[in-house]
Amino acid sequence: MASDRMQEPPDPLLHLQRSLQVSLSDDLLPDVGPAQPPSIAKEVIEISFPLLASPVKLSVDPSPGCGGVTWPAGEVLSQYIIRRGSLRNKTVVELGSGTGLVGLVAGLLEANVCITDQQQLLDLMLVNVALNNLSHNVTALELNWGEPLPLDLPAQPDLILAADCVYFEPAFPLLVQTLSYLCTSSTTEVLFCYKKRRKADRRFFALLKKKFSWIEVTDDPDREVYSKQAISLLRLVKKS
Template identity: 40%
Template sequence: MALVPYIENSLPALSKLHNSSAQFRFANRDLHLVQDWRRLGVAAVVWDAAVVLCLYLEMGKVELKGKEVIELGAGTGLVGIVAALLGAKVTITDREPALDFLSANVQSNLPPDSHQAVQVSELTWGQGLDRYPAGGFEVVLGADIVYLEDTFVPLLQTLDHLCSDSSVVLLACKIRYKRDTDFLSMLEQRFVLEEVYYDKQRDIYVYKSWKMQPKKDL
């Protein structure tokens, strides 16, 4: 993710982002997520894309129980927390400035018996990838992580490193600008891309993606 500074905005639609907390119920558990827009900007609020991706995970369309899962640009950690509650072994990642905040949300929202299944870890896309096993994750999750063009190439490098030929990537995003579709076009150069869900109320798409198989010589 990219840390973007706080900018005061009085639009009613954004007022919920300025609240100090957000409450949800997923996986039969009440979740209380602390938010801190002023200190960490977009990294520290729950965006609609995260909510929609959690709803999609609850549908059971992708098997999570016992799977090695990693969340990129986790922010508040909602998606990774829900994945863990659904039985996954989750590595929840973000850049270093957000880790203490992220860790606190994870610790306060997971039951004690789930803590050992979750690891919070620093990951700046495209950097230090050798700290993570190549092709070591069965499911890669990302909610609203496609918004800065400067991050597109390192994000693609990161996805390529983390995924094996059998890995599944789930991306939830709002298509706001041409650059968002440009990223999807870049992704399709190496990955198969499929729209699997659309939340009309929130205008959020969920895409499922997996590595292209090399063409076999005839």
């Protein structure tokens, strides 16, 4: 099925240093896909960000689906929140966390974080929470878009994060619904990092427009670099 494929491999930003580079198939399938590329082994990688004292350690494993490895929008969003600084006393929820990279970075910035994804990613997220010694402030929960929110999820997060979550058309309305369920307060900030892959993505934005308006984040010095890779960082605002 052509519509459920992610067409491009993650292309790490030039300034982001990886101690171990994961190479990915052009044809990595999301969870619904029948097969996974056999060439990628389970391994622990380290991703360094210039302003973070130590690298983020990540167990990556493509077997539970495309979220088992990191994607470029996640690195962009991580870098952006690091540059903004401490998230102490903030409550953060991440959607479609995959390995948990962005949420773990929020945890390293001292937020209380809930990273979420589908059930098959939970073990990997928990391993990564432990690898980064963040069990005291980062929890991992199953959250399927479009379904009722888990009871343990913070009711009014200060910040909602989502990176590289627009790629599978049947999930578009579900993601919009979950963003809308979660965004119950006018003080909640939503940072949504998106990599354009297909023309069909515009259908996601047509749905999003019914519930949210958005503006492009312009105070990011890396913007020029990642916009060349068709990545945009958006701040969503729920329509009243």
